[in-house]
Amino acid sequence: MADWRHAFTELVDGRGPALVRYARLLCGDDARAADLVQDGLLQVFRRLRVTGDLEKLEAYVRRAILNRYLDEHRRERLWRSKRHLLATADITASTADASDTAELVRKALADLSPRQRACVVLRYYEDLPVAGIADALGCSEGTVKRHLSDGLARLSTRLDLTQEGARP
Known part of the structure; x- marks a missing residue:
């Protein structure tokens, strides 16, 4: 033990x-x-x-x-x-605007779908290759590439970046 x-x-x-x-x-x-x-x-x-x-x-x-x-x-x-189907109204929490880059990236990541976000985090934070991401998520490499492409496009739009500096 x-x-x-x-x-x-x-x-x-x-x-x-x-x-x-x-x-x-x-x-x-x-x-x-x-x-x-x-x-x-x-x-x-x-x-x-x-x-x-x-x-x-x-x-x-x-x-x-x-x-x-x-x-x-x-x-x-x-x-x-x-x-x-519930009769009660939703209560939304207010969020404070932050000016630092980390907060902007967190907000941009929040706009991605769960699969896109997982692919982006596994690729650029965990530094996994496409094959490793596909294995981790249990999907094909083509699916991972599509999620990465869509996710990076949404991030670049949200963060006003071009994809020239992004890794494939």
Whole structure:
């Protein structure tokens, strides 16, 4: 039992901030990012058959975070299609405008579909090749290329950039 605790402690202490940054890029919110990381860790470590290989553990946690993020968006889309059946009005939260680049990028990422956002984050944050993204998302390379193309086009429009500097 001590082996999984040691592996958990090493993973959280050594790679915890990177996992939170990864989740934050996916979801765009600090609190949701922390929840995604916590859920990912819970999903991986609840099995108690954890190995001491930190790279594999981190990869499992990252995959669990990505799956959880995509699942949330599926449920959210279903909710949006059904919420009109309720009699109460929606309450929208106001957001403060920020002028720094990081906030602009977060807002631009929020405009992407979940699959586009996942592809962009996996390509440009995780630095995965198209084949690696396709494997991680369980889709074809052509689908990944399409999501990357559409996502980059939306980002460049939103951020007033040209795609000349973007990696394929």
